[in-house]
Amino acid sequence: MKKLLLFSFILAFTIPSKINAQRKKSKNKKTTQSLSKTKKSKKPKYADFVKKETKTDDGIFKVHESDNKYMYEIPKTFLGKEMLLVTRIKDIPAGLGGGYVNAGSKINTQVIVWEEFKNKILLKVKSYNAIANDSLPIYKSVKANNLEPVIYAFDIKTQNKDSTAILVDVTKFFSTDVKAITGLPSYFRKRYKVRRLDASRSFINSIKSYPKNIEVVQDFTFDADAPPSNSRSNTITIRVNQSMILLPEDKMMSRIYDKRVGYFSIGNVDYSSEALKADSKRYIKRWRLEPKDINAYNRGELVEPIKPIVYYLDPATPNKLKKHIKQGVDDWQKVFETAGFKNAIMAKYAPTKEEDPEFSMEDIRYSSIRYVASTTRNATGPSVSDPRTGEIIESDIIWYHNHLRSYRNRYLLETGAANPSARTLDTPAEDIGEMMRMVISHEVGHALGLPHNMAASYAYPVDSLRSGKFTQKMGIAATIMDYARYNYIAQPGDKNIRFIRQLGPYDHYSINWGYRKVPLAKTPEQETATLNKWITDKADNPIYRFGDQRFDPSSQTEGIGNDQIKASTYGIKNLKIVAKNLPDWTSNQTNNYDDLSELYGELLSVWSRYIGHVTGNIGGVYEFNKKPNQPGNIYTPVTKTKQKEALQWLQKNAFETQNWLLNKSILSNIKESGYTERILALQNRQLYTLLNTDRLKRMIDAEVVQDDFYAVSDMIRDLRSGIFSEAKYIKNVDVFRRNLQKSFIDRLATLFNSKELKNTDINAVIRGELAMMDFQLTLAKTKRVNRITKYHYRDCLAKVKKY
Incomplete structure (x- = not known):
């Protein structure tokens, strides 16, 4: 139991x-x-991300949107393919960049590739600063020493149903502060004391996919202690557009840059060279124009391009200005005919929403002319180019609303003496339209790859610009790309004068050189003999010369004519007439002094420019770019005679008191004070330019290459003798001259104490001139002059002894 x-x-x-x-x-x-x-x-499955309610936009990549998240469906065939990522501003707060940044401004351009790595997709930036043929052994070294930065790594979410594409979530990439694609570069962040991006007030506005590009619009809001506007908000909100475009696999054949013809260019270091060093190469920037019928083109017939250059006008453009803007683009058609193309470039009005609901001015497939509501007085012609070849892909010309006011003012000031239609604040509409047309043509030139050519205005003799027959045919400079805006040389009584610039013979020459197809050439190197011949055939004609604005007096901004002294003499003669009549043409008509004040200030600037053109001759060196097989030297100093003549002219027209600028009926109605400081500032501009370190060094170097040179010691002696001319006589010194004389001593002292000039002749010259002034002023202070002059001499003497 x-x-x-x-x-x-x-x-x-x-x-x-x-x-x-x-x-x-x-x-x-x-x-x-x-x-x-x-x-x-x-x-995860494809259906987890692309659902019935998901919005899909088909294009180069499919873009899927659901629940405020954006997915890119990247075809595997596009992995490793080169694309261009262009970051530009779409909308900006008022005052950003001081008025010189606007809607449409480009912030960054970079070549990118999407690459698969393990379970991620990497977005890399490629550089073309260093290149090599990928068939050569050195290509491995170039790759190893130019590692491409990864700007973002995306987790692979899944693949599409047939495994031909990869899905990645781009929401975070486009809604956070990724510096590589930011719309607010570091210099803005520092300037406006930006602290951080506020993610709660930042978001993706839209993503649209097109056959060759994707356009992303982002809204970013930053906390900033010193925003450019709405300061109490401590906020900067900016709208950014990211354009990603597929670069062509059939690369355009590059054209080798030659500095004898003006073109913007790209450069790289080619390690494929068989020379004993890497080759630095440069190629011009230009649009790809291919003739529809190459045989007809080679026979010399005008042929339309397969893809013409088309600009769309901003719908925000005032109706009364549209025809002038359009004409400014279409004017280049005749120029391209010189290169063998007809209808190569044109302007069109932007389609309406009904005509094309997908059209966007930010879409990189379209080039545009933007009309910007801004008080800035400017216009620009930027472009986007393929850094591999120099091919211009797209450009956006920008016109600022207030720019025409600058042209009206200068039209009055520079041509009013000889041009009755300019003597008013209400400039005739026809003249305003012509000005705008030519500004647009100038900016289109930049967008075609042409930089400024300041030597073009020097090609025309000064007196030819007083001829109606000459100016109507040739304009006032050999190119629209010079800053030769108006004919300020023509005098009262000259007949049938063209006062406004226009396209010229150099424009035909440069477009032909850059865009004409060279028969049978298959590589850039095979073109060079033909391109060189086109240059040398016209090398002796100044009309076809290209010049940078640096140390060359024949290549100066805003100047016209081949003799600056003669041209500026004519210009000042006209300006004196304008100054005398300025109240009658402004305040007496409007019963308001605002325009008089504005125009008087600009009149002083015009006078300063005319003076500056002459200043450029002293210590100037002419630059004529040549190849070794061309006769003559590249660099030639200005002759001693010309330099001395220029200094004598400056003494009379810049450093002597210009009483014609001191109209009491103007000064006493525009400002309570500040006249003497204003004049001194303008005189100092010329004085400091003359006594510029680089200029003085060039004058010293002239001793080596020039037999009869203008020595630094002679120039500073002549300058001192003229500025202190009153000290030689029993003569009172007026307030303007007193200020200038003290400024001259101070400038010499600054140079004397410069470490850069310590072991040069300049130090010895200044020491000698200060000793001369000591002797001269000691005698001058004993002469029978008024009290302030005596006090002034004693003050100058104290300054001299101090140094």
């Missing part, structure tokens, strides 16, 4: 345990199976 009870007791505990164990085992098995199923089911 006891045994039976014991067995029953053991059985009672054993059976439930086994049952529980079996249940636990069964439960564990089910849990394992469940976890296994869950694990398998957690692998």
Whole structure:
């Protein structure tokens, strides 16, 4: 009985345990199976991201949007393909960049590639600063020493149904502060004391996919302690447009840059060279123009390009200005005919929403002329180019609303003496339209690849610009790309004068050189002999010369004519007439002094420019770019005679007090004070330019290459003698001259203390001139002059002795 009870007791505990164990085992098995199923089911599927309610925009990549998240469906065939990422501003706060940054401004351009790496997609930036043929061994070294930066790594979410494309979530990339694509560069962040991006007020506005590009619009809001506007908000909100465009696989054949013809260019270092060093190469920037019929083109017939250059006018453009803007673009058609193309470039009005709901001025497939509501007085012609070849892909010309006011003012000031239609604040609409047309033509020139050519205005003789026959045919400079805006040389009584610039012969020459197809040439190197001949055939004609604005007096901004002294003499003669009549043409008509004040200030600037053109001759060096097989030197200093003549002219027209600028009826109605400081500032501009370190060094170097040179010691002596001319006589010194004389001493002292000039002749010359002034002023202070002149001489003497 006891045994039976014991067995029953053991059985009672054993059976439930086994049952529980079996249940636990069964439960564990089910849990394992469940976890296994869950694990398998957690692998994301295409349908998890692209659902019925998902909005899909098909294009180069499919873009999927759902629940404020954006997915890129990247075809695997596009992995590793080169694309251009262009970051530009779409909308900006008022005052950003001081008025010189606007909607449409480009912030950054970079070549990118999408690459697969393990379970990620990497977005890399490629550089073309260093290149090599990928068939050569050195290509491996170039790659190893130019590692491409990864600007973002995306997790691969899944693949599409047939595994031909990869899905990545780009939401975070486009809604956070990624510096590589930011719309607010570091210099803005520093200037406006930006602290951080506020993610709660930043978001993706839209992403649209097109056949060759994707356009992303982002709204960024930053916390900033010193925003450019709405300062109490401590906020900067900026709208940015990211354009990603597929670069052509059939690369345009590059054209080798030649500095004898003006073109913007790209450069790289080619390690494929068989020379004993890497080759630095430069190629011009230009649009790809391919003739529809190459055989007809080679026969010399005018042929339309397969893809013409088309600009769309901003819908915000005032109706009355549209025709002038359009004409400014279309004017280049005749120029391209010189290069063998007809209808190569044109302007069109932007389509309406009804005509093309997808059209966008930010879409990189379209070039545009933007009309910007801004008080800035400017216009620009930027472009986007392929850094591999120099091919211009797109450009956006920008016109600022207030720019015409600058042209009206200068039209009045520079041509009013000889041009009756300019003597008003209400410039005739026809003249305003012509000005705008030519500004647009100038900016189109930049967008075609042409930089400024300041030597073009020097090609025309000064007196030819007083001829109606000459100016109507040739304009006032050989190119629209010079800053030769108006004919300020023509004098009252000259007939049928063209006062406004126009396209010229150099424009035909440069477009032909850059865009004409060279028959049979298959590589850039095969073109060079032909291109060189086109240059040398016209090398002796100044009309076809290109010049940078640096140290060359024949290549100066805003100047016209081949003799700056003669041209500026004519210009100042006209300006004196304008100054005398300025109240009659402004305040007496409007019963308001605002325009008089504005125009008087600009009149001083015009006078300063005319003076500056002459200043450029002193210590100037002419630059005529040549190849070794061309006769003559590249660099030639200005003759001693010309430099001395220029300094004498400056003494009379800049450093002597210009009483014609001091019209009491103007000064007493525009400002309570500040006249003497204003004049001194303008005189100092010329004085400091003359006594510029680089200029003085060039004058010293002239001793080596020039037999009859204008020595630094002679120039500073002549300058001192003229500025202190009153000290030679019993003559009072007026307030303007007193200020200038003290400024001259201070400038010499600054140069004397310059470490850069410590071991040059300049130090010795200044020491000698200060000693001469010591002697001269010691005598001058004893002469019978008024009290302030005596005090002034004593003050100058104290300054001299101090140094």
